[in-house]
Amino acid sequence: MALLDVSGFSRYSELRGQILPAGRTHPVDRTNHYSFGTKTPELALPLGVDPSAFLKSCNQEAGVSIDLNHGTTTLAFKFQHGVIVAVDSRASAGRYLASNDVNKVIEINPYLLGTMSGSAADCQYWERLLAKECRLYRLRNKNRISVAAASKLLSNMMLGYRGMGLSMGSMICGWDKEGPGLYYVDDNGTRLSASMFSTGCGSMYAYGIIDSGYKEDMTVEEAYELGRRGITHATHRDAYSGGVVNMYHMREDGWIKVCKEDVSELIHRYRKGMF
Amino acid sequence: MALQDICDFQDIFLDRGTSSLPFGKKTGFNYMRGLPFSNSTSLFNFYIPVAEYLDKSPLEFGQISPIQSASTPLSQDVTLPSLSLPENPLLSSPQPVSLPFPISHGTTTLAFIFQGGVLAAADTRSSCAGYVEGPAAQKILPIHSHMVSTTSGTSADCALWKRILSRELRLYQLRHGRRLSTSGAAKLLSHMLHPFKGTELCVAAIMCGWDGGEVHGHLDDTGGTKTDPGGCTETTKEIDKSVDPSLEKTQSSFSSVGGQQPLAREKRNGSGPCMFYVCSDGTRLQGNLFSVGSGSPYAISVLDQGVKWELTLDEATSIAREAVYRATHRDAYSGNHVDIYHISSKGWIRRSREDLKEEYYREKERRERGIRQIMTLSEENMKQTKMA
Numbered sequence: 229m230a231l232l233d234v235s236g237f238s239r240y241s242e243l244r245g246q247i248l249p250a251g252r253t254h255p256v257d258r259t260n261h262y263s264f265g266t267k268t269p270e271l272a273l274p275l276g277v278d279p280s281a282f283l284k285s286c287n288q289e290a291g292v293s294i295d296l297n298h299g300t301t302t303l304a305f306k307f308q309h310g311v312i313v314a315v316d317s318r319a320s321a322g323r324y325l326a327s328n329d330v331n332k333v334i335e336i337n338p339y340l341l342g343t344m345s346g347s348a349a350d351c352q353y354w355e356r357l358l359a360k361e362c363r364l365y366r367l368r369n370k371n372r373i374s375v376a377a378a379s380k381l382l383s384n385m386m387l388g389y390r391g392m393g394l395s396m397g398s399m400i401c402g403w404d405k406e407g408p409g410l411y412y413v414d415d416n417g418t419r420l421s422a423s424m425f426s427t428g429c430g431s432m433y434a435y436g437i438i439d440s441g442y443k444e445d446m447t448v449e450e451a452y453e454l455g456r457r458g459i460t461h462a463t464h465r466d467a468y469s470g471g472v473v474n475m476y477h478m479r480e481d482g483w484i485k486v487c488k489e490d491v492s493e494l495i496h497r498y499r500k501g502m503f
Numbered sequence: 504m505a506l507q508d509i510c511d512f513q514d515i516f517l518d519r520g521t522s523s524l525p526f527g528k529k530t531g532f533n534y535m536r537g538l539p540f541s542n543s544t545s546l547f548n549f550y551i552p553v554a555e556y557l558d559k560s561p562l563e564f565g566q567i568s569p570i571q572s573a574s575t576p577l578s579q580d581v582t583l584p585s586l587s588l589p590e591n592p593l594l595s596s597p598q599p600v601s602l603p604f605p606i607s608h609g610t611t612t613l614a615f616i617f618q619g620g621v622l623a624a625a626d627t628r629s630s631c632a633g634y635v636e637g638p639a640a641q642k643i644l645p646i647h648s649h650m651v652s653t654t655s656g657t658s659a660d661c662a663l664w665k666r667i668l669s670r671e672l673r674l675y676q677l678r679h680g681r682r683l684s685t686s687g688a689a690k691l692l693s694h695m696l697h698p699f700k701g702t703e704l705c706v707a708a709i710m711c712g713w714d715g716g717e718v719h720g721h722l723d724d725t726g727g728t729k730t731d732p733g734g735c736t737e738t739t740k741e742i743d744k745s746v747d748p749s750l751e752k753t754q755s756s757f758s759s760v761g762g763q764q765p766l767a768r769e770k771r772n773g774s775g776p777c778m779f780y781v782c783s784d785g786t787r788l789q790g791n792l793f794s795v796g797s798g799s800p801y802a803i804s805v806l807d808q809g810v811k812w813e814l815t816l817d818e819a820t821s822i823a824r825e826a827v828y829r830a831t832h833r834d835a836y837s838g839n840h841v842d843i844y845h846i847s848s849k850g851w852i853r854r855s856r857e858d859l860k861e862e863y864y865r866e867k868e869r870r871e872r873g874i875r876q877i878m879t880l881s882e883e884n885m886k887q888t889k890m891a
Contacts, residue, residue: 308877432800436829440805445873461804499807 230363282393299468300345301430302332303438303458304399304410306423307446311401311408311478314455315343316430316463316491317471328471336362338482339372340402342382345428346395346415354396358382375402375409379419387417397427401478408478426458430466434458448477452486460494609836611798611827612642612653614709614778615806616791617814620847621711621776623653624823626798626830626837627856638839639856647672648850650685650712655795656705656783664706668692685712686789689779693787706783709793713846715774776846798830798837805829816845820854828862 302315315332318325332344334355340362344351361381365373379400386394394415401410412420412427424442426434437458446454455475463469473494475486612625629640643653644665652668654661671691675683683691689710696706780788780795792810794803805826814822824841831837843854 432833433804435833436801436804436826437808439801439829439832440808440825443873444870445877457808458804461807464807465800465803 230360230367234364234367299430299466300332300428301426301434301459301462301466301469302343302345302399302428303424303426303431303434303455304343304401305425305438305442305451305455306408306410307442307451308444309446309448309451310403310480311410312451312455312475313341313343313399313401313478314459314473314475316428316459316469317474318463318469319348320468330471331474333474333476334359335483336378336402337366337372339404339478340375340378340400341476341478341483343399343401343427345397350394350396350415351398354382354385354394355398357385372404374404374406375400375411376404376406376421378402379411379413379421382413383417383419386413386415390415390417399425399427403478403480403482428469430462430469433462433465437461452477456487456489456494457498460491460498463491464495464499609798609834610642610655610796611794611802611830611834611837612655612709612796613792613794613799613802613806613823613826614653614711615793615810615819615823616776616778617810617819618812619814619816619819620713620845621651621778622819622823623651623709623711623844623846624827625653625842626827626859627840627842628831628836628838629658630836635838641842643842643844643853645844645851646688646710646712647676647682649682649715649846650688650710651844651846651851653709653711653795655707657703660704660706660783661708664692664695665708667695682715684714684773685710685777685779686714688712689781689787692781693785696781696783697785699783700785704783706781707795708781709795710779710781711844711846712777713775713848713850714777715848774848794826796830796837798827798834801830801833802826820845824857824862828859831859832863 299320300316300318302313304311304313313333317328317330317332319327319330330348332351334342334344334352336342336355336359342355342358344355358378358381362373362378365377382398382400386396396413396415398413399410400413401408403409410421410423410425412418412422412425424438426438438454441454441457443450452475456473459469459473459475463471470491473487473489473491475488476483477486609630610626610628612623614621614623623643625642627638627640627642628635629637640658642655642658643651644662645651646665646669650672652665654665668688668691672683672688692708692710696704778790778793780786780790780793792803792806794806803826806822809822809825810819820843823843827837827841831839831841838859840856840858842856845852845854
């Protein structure tokens with residue numbers, strides 16, 4: 229994708245336009261994805277369909293049995309040694325468990341991570357698009373993109389499609405010249421920076437744990453433990469979160485993947501007296 | 504109320520024979536005829552609400568004709584509900600009147616059992632549709648000397664039903680010479696609320712009590728006759744020995760078996776701490792840890808982390824306080840102060856109400872100290888590298 233843009237490769241549609249005279253562009257030849265062109269930013273819209281109305285009709289009353297409900301728990305917090313990102317791995321479609329082993333963290337580049345919550349399709353697509361834009365930035369400017377700029381790009385993409393039924397709650401975490409960075413970006417276009425976030429329907433349970441255990445001067449091991457506990461207790465109480473805890477640690481020299489532990493074993497460890 | 508029943512006092516309103524009394528307004532009299540638990544002859548005479556009032560909004564009780572005044576602005580709303588709702592006997596009235604303001608229930612209450620009895624904690628903010636209606640509400644209401652109920656939902660409903668429950672438990676105690684168990688009290692409350700299932704009544708209570716060996720004729724519990732919540736006395740006496748002798752057996756058996764906690768926690772001789780969650784939709788659950796309200800998810804994960812059977816009273820209090828604090832920190836509908844009650848074999852004790860604002864500043868101070876430590880450490884490191 230990125231190489232295609234940079235090398236000036238002209239698309240099939242443009243060639244076709246030169247060959248065939250005038251006129252009717254085939255629907256296939258229209259912009260089929262969002263593009264941050266410097267001169268002509270393009271927005272792709274589906275033909276003749278109102279996306280938000282369509283999504284509203286996909287529920288039980290209209291006879292569709294697959295609910296588009298999305299459950300997850302993701303959390304991230306900044307501390308003195310970087311940023312910890314921890315997510316669960318369950319994908320649900322209403323009452324049906326689609327998968328217990330989904331990767332909800334997208335590794336944009338060695339210095340940037342994005343988490344996903346909400347609609348899995350939306351998150352995967354838009355964050356991959358963000359990865360493309362970040363790569364283009366790097367190639368054009370010879371410097372890595374800052375976390376603030378990356379999150380702004382994502383937020384602008386969301387704003388372009390505001391009101392059309394996107395569902396995405398993502399945290400962009402990275403380490404740039406300013407130090408560790410953590411931003412929360414929403415499908416409404418919300419973009420917030422703080423030192424602690426948790427998203428998803430299990431987020432309330434995670435907030436209780438990380439709020440009470442958070443200290444600015446934690447050691448690395450304490451921070452890992454806090455992230456694990458937050459996700460584990462949230463999966464214990466929330467039916468739509470579960471699977472494994474995927475944890476990443478964003479350090480000055482890039483991110484490392486800390487662990488991938490099953491929450492059922494973790495909850496037994498933490499609550500010996502409970503069972 | 505209780506005394507009236509005991510001495511068979513014939514109140515004009517309660518006299519079933521004279522049903523044609525033209526006393527008062529028509530609607531008012533119909534309501535009065537069915538006072539809850541008014542008949543003194545049978546033990547539990549359940550109040551069946553008058554059917555035509557079930558589908559009217561609470562606004563209309565006791566009023567002559569509020570509908571005429573409110574009908575015009577609501578005429579648009581009137582047609583919609585009758586088209587979309589399925590035929591529900593309760594909702595088949597032609598004019599669903601909307602409430603004057605949306606009733607919303609925001610709170611954080613929690614309770615758990617540990618070796619020293621039951622600990623109940625709640626915040627004190629009462630909210631009404633986005634406004635903080637009062638910063639000093641009483642959400643934990645004592646029922647009698649050895650039972651307390653945390654309330655969540657509509658505060659008016661909770662206050663009324665708590666009073667009715669207190670009265671019935673007192674009557675039971677006077678008739679039988681012993682207190683009704685927590686399980687029985689929860690069952691009673693659940694049955695009392697059952698006729699209102701499907702209406703706007705909203706009560707979610709955790710009944711926390713200590714079922715004890717009651718000596719026959721021992722009728723002077725301090726909390727038993729007090730029915731107004733404002734009268735609960737705040738005692739500062741601390742229970743040092745929070746382990747009840749009847750529970751020492753359970754503790755030692757726990758340590759020998761090592762991990763078989765549920766067995767060890769069973770009550771011996773039917774006495775010991777007990778907790779039930781009762782809800783107006785009919786739920787009645789026994790458990791060791793509950794949290795109810797809009798702030799409950801935040802509190803319950805903190806409790807999951809820290810609550811164990813072997814906690815001391817101080818540890819349990821600090822965990823409860825921390826859990827309510829975290830919930831009030833994140834939930835807009837909870838806040839202000841925290842009330843903590845401890846129920847043991849000797850009865851309930853209320854700790855002084857603590858302002859969570861202080862807790863917030865204390866934590867801020869702690870965090871700032873932590874950051875300052877990091878700064879000084881990094882400065883020292885820099886100095887060392889410079890010198891080296």
